[in-house]
Amino acid sequence: MNFTFFLAIFISFRVSFIVTPFVVKFFVSHGLVEDPVQKQKKTHNATATTPVPRGGGIPIFLSVLVTCLIFLPLDHHLLSILIAALVTLVVGLVDDIFDISPHLRLFTNVLSGLIIISSGIGIAYLSNPFGGVIDFSRFVYSFDYFGRHQIWLISDLLAIFWIVWCTNIVGWAAGVEGQLPGFVAISAIFIGILGLKYSADISQWPVIILAGAVAGGYLGFLPFNFSPQKIMPGYSGKSLAGLFLSVLSILSGAKLATLIFLLGIPMLDAIFVIIRRLKHRRSIFYADGQHLHHRLLHLGWSRRRIAIFYWSISLILGLLSLFLNSQQKFYALFGLFILFVGFTLKLSRRI
Numbered sequence: 001m002n003f004t005f006f007l008a009i010f011i012s013f014r015v016s017f018i019v020t021p022f023v024v025k026f027f028v029s030h031g032l033v034e035d036p037v038q039k040q041k042k043t044h045n046a047t048a049t050t051p052v053p054r055g056g057g058i059p060i061f062l063s064v065l066v067t068c069l070i071f072l073p074l075d076h077h078l079l080s081i082l083i084a085a086l087v088t089l090v091v092g093l094v095d096d097i098f099d100i101s102p103h104l105r106l107f108t109n110v111l112s113g114l115i116i117i118s119s120g121i122g123i124a125y126l127s128n129p130f131g132g133v134i135d136f137s138r139f140v141y142s143f144d145y146f147g148r149h150q151i152w153l154i155s156d157l158l159a160i161f162w163i164v165w166c167t168n169i170v171g172w173a174a175g176v177e178g179q180l181p182g183f184v185a186i187s188a189i190f191i192g193i194l195g196l197k198y199s200a201d202i203s204q205w206p207v208i209i210l211a212g213a214v215a216g217g218y219l220g221f222l223p224f225n226f227s228p229q230k231i232m233p234g235y236s237g238k239s240l241a242g243l244f245l246s247v248l249s250i251l252s253g254a255k256l257a258t259l260i261f262l263l264g265i266p267m268l269d270a271i272f273v274i275i276r277r278l279k280h281r282r283s284i285f286y287a288d289g290q291h292l293h294h295r296l297l298h299l300g301w302s303r304r305r306i307a308i309f310y311w312s313i314s315l316i317l318g319l320l321s322l323f324l325n326s327q328q329k330f331y332a333l334f335g336l337f338i339l340f341v342g343f344t345l346k347l348s349r350r351i
Contacts, residue, residue: 001208005192008067008212009219016063016220020056024224024231027053032097034232052229054096056181056221057236061089063217064210064244071209078206080119081247084112088167088243092236102285105235109167112243113160122155123162123250127257129330159250166246166259171238172273173266175293178226178307180233181218183314184241187262188215190318191248194258207251214244227303261321261329265292265313268340295347 027033033051065082072078091108094100126134136154174180192211195204218241224230233241249259260267269292274284282288296306317336324332 001205002196004071005196005208005212008071008209009189009192009216011070012063012067012213012216013220014216015066016059016217017223018220019059019062020221020224020231023055023058024053027055027231052232054232054234055093055236056225056231056233057089057092057096057240059221060217060233060237060240061085063220064213067213067216068210072206076119077121077251080116080121081210084115085240085243087115088112088239089236092234092239096234096236105239106164106168106285109164109239110160112167113163116163116247117156117159121247121250122159123256124155127255127326129257129326131327162250162256163243163246166249166263167239167242169266169270170242170245170263171235172270172291173263173293173310174233174238175291176227176297176303176306177229177232178222178304179293179310180238180241181222181225182307182311183263183266184245185215185218185222186311186314186318187245187259188212188218188248190262190321191245191252191255191258193322194255195252204252207248210244210251211248214241214248226307257326257329257333258321261333262314262317264317264333264336265310265340268337272340272344292344292347295344299347299350 032055033053064085068078068082087108091100091105095105124136126136128134136158170180170184173183188211192208192215195208195211198204221231221233221237225233245259245263249255252258273288273291276290277284277286277288293306293310296309297303301309320332321329
């Protein structure tokens with residue numbers, strides 16, 4: 001399985017690396033590029049200095065699709081994930097070209113979550129960092145409609161919330177070139193490595209392959225997105241990242257805490273931004289240029305330095321995740337929270 005995992009990364013990387021230049025050429029030839037000046041006026045977030053296309057979700061989706069079809073049987077679980085990813089891709093591409101309403105994007109995020117849980121994927125339990133598990137499988141609603149059916153109420157609602165949450169907050173951490181594909185690839189690799197520790201359980205094999213496919217897809221896209229970038233992930237590439245990572249954390253045995261740990265900085269940054277926007281009575285969808293990467297830019301950090309900073313934190317947290325148990329991860333995450341608060345306050349004073 002170790003060889004298969006790295007082979008999945010390689011194949012996905014090659015597909016993404018080969019397809020991305022064609023996507024760039026298509027978008028540029030059709031004038032589907034983004035003016036960074038106008039983007040900054042609208043969202044306070046210029047992710048480029050020269051006009052470049054969005055649409056990074058296309059090579060990402062194709063790389064994951066091809067790799068999964070090579071290594072995995074097309075069962076109802078995989079089919080639902082791929083359909084949800086296709087819906088996310090299409091909506092993302094429409095937004096990349098026309099900039100649709102954030103409320104409509106949120107609705108489609110929920111739709112993707114519904115497609116995934118319809119195949120039986122849900123969060124049946126959560127590990128308690130202080131021992132035992134929190135069981136949600138007892139809250140079941142049964143009904144008869146062309147046969148006997150069951151809905152795991154809390155399990156399914158929690159899964160939808162988690163998918164929507166990750167789809168959005170991962171995308172918020174894409175403010176500079178190369179930032180997002182780097183930490184997403186690192187997170188997916190460590191989810192796959194953690195799965196390899198339990199590879200004797202064949203139910204973990206699809207998780208390992210999917211993790212490799214996601215990691216390879218974003219690694220293949222990274223050279224074209226790193227500064228100076230030739231293409232941006234766009235909403236399609238950002239939302240696919242959150243969707244895939246959320247599904248991986250669910251399928252790997254409800255390891256939501258592990259993904260929270262791996263995405264410690266983007267998660268904490270998103271929480272602080274939401275609190276700040278609510279405090280100022282603004283919509284949480286309102287772009288205000290107050291994310292951590294914005295503050296680092298104001299401080300004078302280069303775009304490359306910010307991207308590498310995010311990768312480094314993800315790599316360190318990933319390495320720690322291999323050796324810490326649930327309780328230790330909880331304490332480590334709490335320590336990261338304290339450090340993040342202190343770092344943010346220091347940045348605010350210096351800015």
